Amino acid sequence: MTTTHSACSVHSAALAIDDAVRARREAGHDVLHLGFGEAGLPVAPGLAEALADAHLRNGYGSVAGSPHARTAAAGWFVRRGLPTEPEHILFAPGSKPLLFALLAAIGGDVVLPCPAWVSYAAQAALFGRRVISVPVPSEAGGIPDPDLLDQALRQAKADGARPGVLILTIPDNPTGTIAPTEHVKAVCAIAERHGLALISDEIYAELSHHGTAPSPVQHLPDRTVVTTGLSKSLALGGWRIGLVRTPAGRWGRRLQQEVTGIASEIWSSLAAPMQAVATHALSDPPDVTAHIAAARRLHACIAADVHTRLAAAGAHCRPPQAGFYLYPDFAPAREALRTQGITTGTDLATTLLDRHGIATLPGSAFGEPDAALTLRVATSLLYGATPQQRHTALTTEEPQTLPWIAPALHRLSSALGEILNVTR
Template sequence: MEQRRARGERVLPMGFGEAGLPVHPLLRDELRAASGRNAYGPVAGLPELRAAAAGYWTRRGLRTDAEQVVVAPGSKALLFAMRMACGGDVILPRPSWVSYAAHDELLGSRVWHVDTPPGGGGVPDPERVARTLGLARAAGREIRQVIVTLPDNPTGTIARPEIVESLGRVARENNLTVVSDEIYREVAHPGQSVAFPALFAPERTVVTAGLSKSHALGGWRLGIARFPDSAHGRRLRAHVLGIASEVWSTAAVPVQRAAVLAYEEPQVLVEHVAASARLHARVAEAVAARWAAHGARVTAPQGGFYVYPDLDARRAHLSRKWSVTTGADLADLLLDRHGVVVLPGHVFGEAPEALRLRVATSLLYGTAPDQREAALAAEEPLTLPWIAAALRHLEEALDDVLGTAETE
């Protein structure tokens, strides 16, 4: 992608899951005001931030005490520490975010992929989870954890409540720790509701969240985790704090101070996040429609800024015209011919031959701060020249590579 840019060629960056929006001035001001706070903070996080995070979850129907909360430099650090603290093997949904499996490679543990059922984006099929636990025991392995993502990365969808409830029942019956990655919770699309595992297995569920998606603060690195108010939760939290003490010591204190404001949720920030969710939804829907018009099977996006087209119906066309037989082939073709950057499904745990792609839409909002501000404020962002141009670029690429839905 960078080589194409250096040559002055067009690039459509749809591979990276960054929120693509400006930082709200209130948060910048808060960070600036706290910049002189250079002493180490508590390993678990500033008391005022843990209290603000507890209030955030309590307002959403999940009663939380500050002593249940741990703060870290990004939720990714918390996810890794929890894998280390839990030990054993892990069940991941297929497809799932790339870093989950990478954590287990680093730890030397085993990943058991379980397909998501229809309507279960981000959540592995509960019946198959139960069967996988039996297979693991028969092989002398112990699965201790299952990770879910709500809303989901990479599919941009939300699992149905009955699937989440069923998984919670399996977790309780088998003493599994459920880690619910809710980093996209606040950018669920308007009108969408999400059922979370902590409602159904409260004593077994750890929740992770952060500000990288909702407030576009990916570079600030701030994540939070809520541990269950149970003996299991307290043991796990203590173990994670032991790991944190030796690995990251404390999240950056000025960033924590700004995060206090974010989690206290003044109305102006609530409105800012809601506007972000509306923008993500509008552009993701437009991108999904263009893939569908070219023969892809695409579930309508429900949260975040991802589309996950399946091109299996175009397999014969792609093989005959372009010798494309894998998702990686297809991603390479789009990049080489048109500068369209997407990720193939195999990096999310799919089989190499699966013709599925993760398409991120959030870097279409503009390349300069004023463009991104305009996108956020626009009643109809698709009419903005730079977003309209990006959509035309995508259509041109799909016309060339896929033709129409009827082309064979």
């Protein structure tokens, strides 16, 4: 499906729901926040010290990042099987501006899996680019279905589109799944035939519940750009540390130069104290790797519990494989929902919020038709309201039994049971 988007005039859906929850809470309402992808964990040991030690670094730095930060990032990729030199790295205040700069530099219309993270299509709209939306496979999200991608590209070109870039999310937001290696390889082969560049958003790669996630770099190394950051694996969203790895070769060097030029005119450089944090974190010190391992276990435990509850309520939902998202489809309960006037995903999300104080996002925020009865559920803000609660959740054997997590999980089950007329 090819769509043309006008320039954005509204908030990101994810940020909008977070603002709405804050407003409700300030008004005295009790809201269970399952709508926002905040990693919900305390700062890892050592990072606060790195930031404090760098607090006097108040001058502008290199646009791409300091030599120390770029070397640390290159080593981080090398240890994960991707040969990388420091000159392939560029830092930014979050990965979102990097994605925007990459779209500006690469050009062409944007090919997306459906559903896809809310900002991809919105950023394409800011450039006046078409979005070519291709459904994801039944097994997992984050990539277009290989069996549908080639046909969709041919049709889009026949309709006058100029596909230039394919964005993949491995692991995926919103589905919390990891695309199989054979599907990633097939998608890369199709992209190569059509002359597409790939942007591989791998910001959740450190949070794969079991094993590792495949990177398209392994299959299309000369045309794949990898974006990542520290907001998910280390819960540093507010510190705004993002980075990109551009490929070696002529195309990669030219892209690095163009993105650096764009960065120089928009954000100048990542804040110098944050570059010091990145240098420490990306060196994989034991305290940081242990913190990420604990986060991985916590995310997996709570996501699996919520998946069980969604399935018990009758939703179709892919089992979570990474991060802290689930993407239930309530189509099996369409008739029961229709009797309550719920015919769209937006209706369902609104009912959960207004009737039960549970915030989620409808699938339409991620590119699906509003008639789809899908929701994106984020579990990571269940871990606690205070640093101490979140630390306890991170270190306990059975976090789902904690006295502030167990009632929240029960509240979700009860709300779903009431809306879907599920007898327990």
